[in-house]
Amino acid sequence: MNDGSDVVLGRLMALHPKVIDLVLDRVHHLLDALDHPERRIPPVIHIAGTNGKGSTQAMIRAGLDSGGETVHAYTSPHLARFHERIRVAGDLIAEDDLAKLLAECEALNGGAPITFFEITTCAAFLAFARAPADWTLLEVGLGGRLDATNVIDPVLTIITPVSMDHEAFLGNTLAAIAGEKAGIIKRGVPCIVGPQDEAALEVIEARAARLGAPLQVFGQHWHVTEEAGRLIFQDENGLMDLPLPRLIGAHQVQNAGMAIAALRALDRAAGAEAAMTGATWPARMQRLKSGPLVEAARSAELWLDGGHNPAAGIALAEALGRLPPRPLHLICGMLNTKDATGYMRPLADATQHLHAISIPDEVNTLSAAETCAAATRAGIAASEADSVATAITGITAQTPNARVLICGSLYLAGHILRENA
Numbered sequence: 001m002n003d004g005s006d007v008v009l010g011r012l013m014a015l016h017p018k019v020i021d022l023v024l025d026r027v028h029h030l031l032d033a034l035d036h037p038e039r040r041i042p043p044v045i046h047i048a049g050t051n052g053k054g055s056t057q058a059m060i061r062a063g064l065d066s067g068g069e070t071v072h073a074y075t076s077p078h079l080a081r082f083h084e085r086i087r088v089a090g091d092l093i094a095e096d097d098l099a100k101l102l103a104e105c106e107a108l109n110g111g112a113p114i115t116f117f118e119i120t121t122c123a124a125f126l127a128f129a130r131a132p133a134d135w136t137l138l139e140v141g142l143g144g145r146l147d148a149t150n151v152i153d154p155v156l157t158i159i160t161p162v163s164m165d166h167e168a169f170l171g172n173t174l175a176a177i178a179g180e181k182a183g184i185i186k187r188g189v190p191c192i193v194g195p196q197d198e199a200a201l202e203v204i205e206a207r208a209a210r211l212g213a214p215l216q217v218f219g220q221h222w223h224v225t226e227e228a229g230r231l232i233f234q235d236e237n238g239l240m241d242l243p244l245p246r247l248i249g250a251h252q253v254q255n256a257g258m259a260i261a262a263l264r265a266l267d268r269a270a271g272a273e274a275a276m277t278g279a280t281w282p283a284r285m286q287r288l289k290s291g292p293l294v295e296a297a298r299s300a301e302l303w304l305d306g307g308h309n310p311a312a313g314i315a316l317a318e319a320l321g322r323l324p325p326r327p328l329h330l331i332c333g334m335l336n337t338k339d340a341t342g343y344m345r346p347l348a349d350a351t352q353h354l355h356a357i358s359i360p361d362e363v364n365t366l367s368a369a370e371t372c373a374a375a376t377r378a379g380i381a382a383s384e385a386d387s388v389a390t391a392i393t394g395i396t397a398q399t400p401n402a403r404v405l406i407c408g409s410l411y412l413a414g415h416i417l418r419e420n421a
Contacts, residue, residue, distance in 0.1 A: 009082060009102065009116075009120075011106065012102065012106060012116050012119050012120070021115055022142070022143060022146035022147070022169060023146055024146055024148070024150070024151060026112070026113065026114045026115070026118055027114075027118045027121065027122065027148045027151055028151065029112065030105065030108065030109050030112075030114060030118070030119065030122050031122060031125070031151065033108040033109070033110075034104075034105065034108055034122060034125075034126060037122075037125040037126045037128070037129035037130075038125045038129075038151050038152050039153075040129040041072065041125060041128040041129050041136050041152070042072060042128070042132075042133045042134055042135055042136045043134075043135055043136065043154075043155045044135075044136045044137075044138050044152045044153070044154040044155060044156075045060065045135065045136070045137050045138065045154060045155065045156045045157075045158065045262060045266070046138050046140070046149065046150075046152065046154040046156070046157045046158070046184050047137070047138065047139050047140065047157075047158045047159075047160065048140040048143070048144035048147075048157070048158070048159050048160070048181045048182075048183075048184045049140075049158070049159050049160025049161055049162055049181060049194065050160070050161060050162050050163045050164075050165050050177070050181070050309065050311060051160060051161050051163060051251070051307070051309070051311050051312055051315070052160040052161060052194065052251065052254065052255040052258070053075075053139050053140065053160050054075055054139065054281055054284070055247055055252060055255045055279070055281045055284055056158065056160055056194075056255045056258045056259050056262075057073060057075060057137050057139055058247075058279040058280065058281040059245065059247075059255065059256055059259035059275040059276070059279040060137060060259045060262050060263065060275065061073055061087075061090075061137055061279070062271070062274050062275045062277075062278035062279040063259065063260075063263045063268060063271030063272060063274050063275030063278075064134070064135055064263075064266075064268060064271055065090060065271075065274070065278070066270075066271045066273075066274030066275075066278060067268060067270060067271050069134040069135060069268075070089040070090055070132070070133040070134050070135075071087070071089070071090055071133060071134065071135045071136070071137055072087060072088055072089060072127075072128040072131070072133045072135070072136040072137065073086075073087040073136075073137040073138075073139075074086055074087075074121070074124045074128075074136075074137070074138050074139060074149070075139040076117070076139065076141045077410055077411075077414075078414065079282055079283055079306070079410065079413055079414035079417050080414050080417045080418045081095075081418075082098070082120075083095050083098050085120070085124070086098065086123075086124045086127055088127050088128065088131045088133075089131050089132065089133045090133075093127055097127070098123070098127075101123040101126050101127055102119070102120070102123050104123075104126065105119050105122050105123045105126065106119070115148075117141050117142075117148055118148040121141070121148040121149055122148075135266075138152065138154070140181075140184065142169060142170075143169065143170050143177075143180035143181065143183070144180050144181045144182065144183040144184040145179070145180045145181075145182075145183020145184070146180070146183070147183075147184075150183060150184055153186065153189075154184075154186060154189055155189065155266075156189065156190055156191070156192065156262060156265055156266060157184050157185055157186065157189055157190070157191040157192070157213075158191070158192045158193075158194070158258055158262055159181055159182065159184070159185075159191060159192070159193050159194065159196075159204060160194045160255070160258060161194050161195050161196060161254070161311065162174065162177055162178045162181050162196060162197070162200040162204075163177075163197075163309060163310065163311035164177065164309065164310065164311075164339070164342075165177070165309045165311075165338075168337070173199075174197055174199045174200050175199045175200065175202070175203050177200070178196070178199070178200035178201075178203040178204055179203050179207070181200075181204075182203055182204045182207040182208075183207075185204070185207050185208055185211055185213045186211065186213065187211040187212060187213065188211070188212050188213060188214075189213055190213065190214045190215075190216065190265050191204075191208060191213050191214070191215050191216070192216045192258055192261045192262050192265060193215055193216065193217040193218060194218050194254060194255075194257070194258045195218045195219070195254055196217075196218070201217070205217075216235070216261050216265065218254070218257060218258070218261075221235060221236065221261075222234065222235035222257065222260075222261045222264075223235070223257075224253055224254065224256065224257030224260070225253070226244060226250065226253050229244065230242065230243065230244065231243065231244050231245065231253060231256055231276060233256075233257055233260045233261075233272070235261065235264060237264060237269075240260065240269070240272055242256075242260075242272055242273055242276050243273065243276045243277055244256075244276065245276050245279065246276065246277055246278070246279055246280070247279060247280075247281055247284055247285070248284075248285040248319050248322075249284075249285055249315055249316070249318060249319030249322075250315070250318050250319070250322075251315035251318070251319070252284075256275065256276060259272075259275050259279075260272045260275065263275060282304075282413075282417060283304050283305060283306035283410060283413035283414075283417065284305060284306065284307075285303060285305050285316070285319050286303065286304045286305070287301070287302070287303055288302040288303065288304055288416075288420050290420065291419055291420025292389070292419060292420065293388065293389060293392060293416065293419070293420045294420060296389060296392050296393060296396070297392050297396055297404060298396055298400065299396075299400050299401060300392075300395065300396045300399070300400060300401065300402040300403070300404050301326060301402070301403045301404065302392070302404050302406070302420075303403065303404065303405045303406070304405075304406050304407070304413055304416055304417070305405060305406075305407045305413070306407075306409060306410035306412070306413035307343070307407065308334060308335070308338050308343060308408055308409050308410065309338060309339060309342070309343055310339055310342035310343055310345070310346070312343065313342070313343040313344060313345065313346040313347055314346045316346070316347065316405075316407065317346040317347050317349075317350060320347075320350055320403075320405070321350065323403070326401055326402060326403035327352050327399050327401065327402050327403065328350050328351050328352055328402070328403050328405065329351070329352055329353050329354075329355065329391075329395045329399065329402050329403070329404050329405070330344075330347065330351050330353075330354040330355065330380075330404075330405050330406075330407055331354075331355045331357060331385070331388055331391045331392070331395075331404060331405070331406045331407070332344070332354055332355070332356055332357070332371055332375070332406075332407050332408040333356070333357045333358060333359040333365060333366070333368075333371065333408050333409055333412040334359075334365070334366050334371055334374070334408040334409050334412075335359070335362070335364045335365060335366065335409055335411065336364050336365065336366050336370070337364060338408075338409075340366060340370075340371060340374035340375075340408075341374045341375075341377045341378045343408065344374060344375050344378035344380055345378040345379070347378075347380070348378050348379040348380050351380050352381070352399075353380075353381050353382065353383070353395075354371075354372075354375040354380045354381070354382040354383075355382070355383060355384075355385040355391035355394070355395065356368045356369070356371035356372040356375060356382055356383070356384050356385065357371070357384075357385050357386070357387060357388060357391065357412075358371075359409055359411050359412045359415065360387075360415050361415070362409075362411050362412075365409075365411075368384040368385065368386075369384060371408070372384050388406060388416065392404060
């Protein structure tokens with residue numbers, strides 16, 4: 001990030017004592033001062049859910065791009081650089097442009113309390129309103145009902161699988177969390193629903209019924225499976241036989257199904273194959289190919305994944321099980337807001353050893369000792385390491401052909417990607 005953006009972003013962090021404060025009043029106030037850019041952006045596809053939002057968005061974007069259409073996209077959190085959150089007509093926003101938009105929002109906000117995510121979301125709306133495009137892909141930051149993005153009138157909504165996460169803000173039952181996610185459903189607007197537990201689906205269906213929102217639900221209105229190395233999607237419009245997604249893991253087949261269902265709903269099914277073959281999404285079972293850590297790993301494989309909740313642990317274990325056998329070592333750092341043991345438990349059978357670290361420069365990191373203790377509770381042999389580099393050196397000295405997975409947090413993933421890609 002350039003110095004101008006860094007300075008503005010630093011000031012914005014101080015505008016509210018809480019990082020997360022789920023109400024919409026502050027956003028509405030600033031958008032009013034900005035003359036409502038959210039009303040002037042291209043047609044919006046709004047995506048909520050616990051897991052798979054980013055991957056699903058990436059596949060939809062690849063599908064729309066393939067037809068020559070331009071797409072604005074908003075996602076969070078970023079990995080290496082803040083401007084990754086905002087794509088304007090397909091391209092990452094220029095850092096100078098971002099700095100100017102943030103300063104404009106800051107000035108019109110007039111020093112009033114507003115969270116960092118709220119003001120940066122308003123800056124994204126301003127960018128999207130000022131540049132022509134055919135579509136806007138908008139990913140919810142947290143929850144849905146009171147998320148800063150939930151101030152738009154979408155043409156399509158998507159709810160990816162809902163699971164337990166962010167309980168302190170969204171509720172401590174699956175039904176409560178699903179209710180927050182379902183808050184993006186709008187009256188009469190079609191909604192694509194990914195695979196859901198029954199408790200979550202009941203809540204989603206009830207809200208959709210109240211609002212007359214047509215649903216396209218996995219397992220009822222559309223189906224997706226992997227068969228003989230191909231992806232098979234079927235709905236009332238027929239069957240599609242496609243390549244498997246470029247993104248790795250059976251959970252990406254489900255994400256692909258949601259993306260294809262969305263493209264069908266938008267009458268853009270011609271982009272389905274490109275959605276499978278053209279999508280990229282960093283830190284989702286990403287093989288690292290260059291950088292100092294790769295050099296240190298030598299003949300070992302080095303992978304990176306940012307998943308951080310129990311459902312992500314299940315998906316990760318399945319994806320790892322599909323790779324050719326190698327001794328698996330995890331280098332894991334997690335936030336203290338996550339269910340670390342629940343995340344690690346699905347990985348226990350496949351993992352030879354977990355090397356616990358603290359996430360560098362992250363105030364809410366679990367200590368290496370705490371992560372180590374969580375691994376022990378999950379049934380994984382674990383030890384503490386001073387850093388990722390130290391862990392890799394130790395692993396490869398003992399097991400030169402290891403598969404090393406750096407995992408547990410998008411914040412850790414971002415730290416890695418700043419120097420290794």
